Amino acid sequence: MSLKTWLQRHAVVAHVRCADRLPEETYRQVLEELADLSPVVQALPPTAALVDLTGAIRYHGTTAHRLGEVLRVRTISRLGVDVRVGIGPSTTVAATAQIPLPSGVLTIAPDQAADWLDQLPVHALYGIGPRQAATLRDYGIHSVGLLTDPRPVVPPHPCPPPPRCAAPSTGMPWLVPPSAPPSSTWSSVSAYACAAADRPPAP
Structure with a gap:
């Protein structure tokens, strides 16, 4: 099995990270916003979370990148909190994608993941x-x-x-x-x- 085929068969994962020193109550509210997009959310206290978007993409009839943008709009408008969102075919790809972002959404497609990772230090x-x-x-x-x-x-x-x-x-x-x-x-x-x-x- 080729690497690209292997990646394409995997889930779509979002790694969401808030600013440091986020109040606990606000963090809980961010998790609630995530749960509105997908029922599969794993909290990574104190400021991050993983979200499985595989089923959410089909349910909402849109793309993973669009869901990441919707999440940012909701957290900013409702909570006054900006987030950075990395999206990829695995937890590692998604978590790595969000590291360089000051804010915003970076989506790595399954067929781009291997080449994108290879060139990183x-x-x-x-x-x-x-x-x-x-x-x-x-x-x-x-x-x-x-x-x-x-x-x-x-x-x-x-x-x-x-x-x-x-x-x-x-x-x-x-x-x-x-x-x-x-x-x-x-x-x-x-x-x-x-x-x-x-x-x-x-x-």
């Missing part, structure tokens, strides 16, 4: 923190495209020779193997290689 992927992004860059992974590529990354420069240290009892030099990347880093890379970009497992 690793730090722009939702769920990757600064320290994790720095570690990935140290190993030559600068873009999401490289992160999701199942082929091994070849370092641009040859590795330096391993350092030597003296054995405590004999004074003979020992070869110290280069330290491996932290297991937590590679477990994250492994997870994001297929799941974060929502790619199908490699055959």
Whole structure:
């Protein structure tokens, strides 16, 4: 199965985020506005939520992008709260789409998701923190495209020779193997290689 076919078979998800330090009561009212668009809403306190728009698109007879715009109009006019909305074929795509927005709606179509993700720097992927992004860059992974590529990354420069240290009892030099990347880093890379970009497992 191709990546595009795999993505097209998945749901339409919206990641909605309000401004920081939103009062709890106002946040609850935003969730109520979301529930008017779709019955499938997952709160992500204190200021965000996920919305499954798959059924809502058919029910309202419109597009996902239009539903995102309707939501913004309602929250601004009724609550005085602007939101930013990322929409995509998966939670990760939708959440990543809303990150660069000061406000507004960004919709990533299923057939555009793979190409859109591939050109992003690793730090722009939702769920990757600064320290994790720095570690990935140290190993030559600068873009999401490289992160999701199942082929091994070849370092641009040859590795330096391993350092030597003296054995405590004999004074003979020992070869110290280069330290491996932290297991937590590679477990994250492994997870994001297929799941974060929502790619199908490699055959």
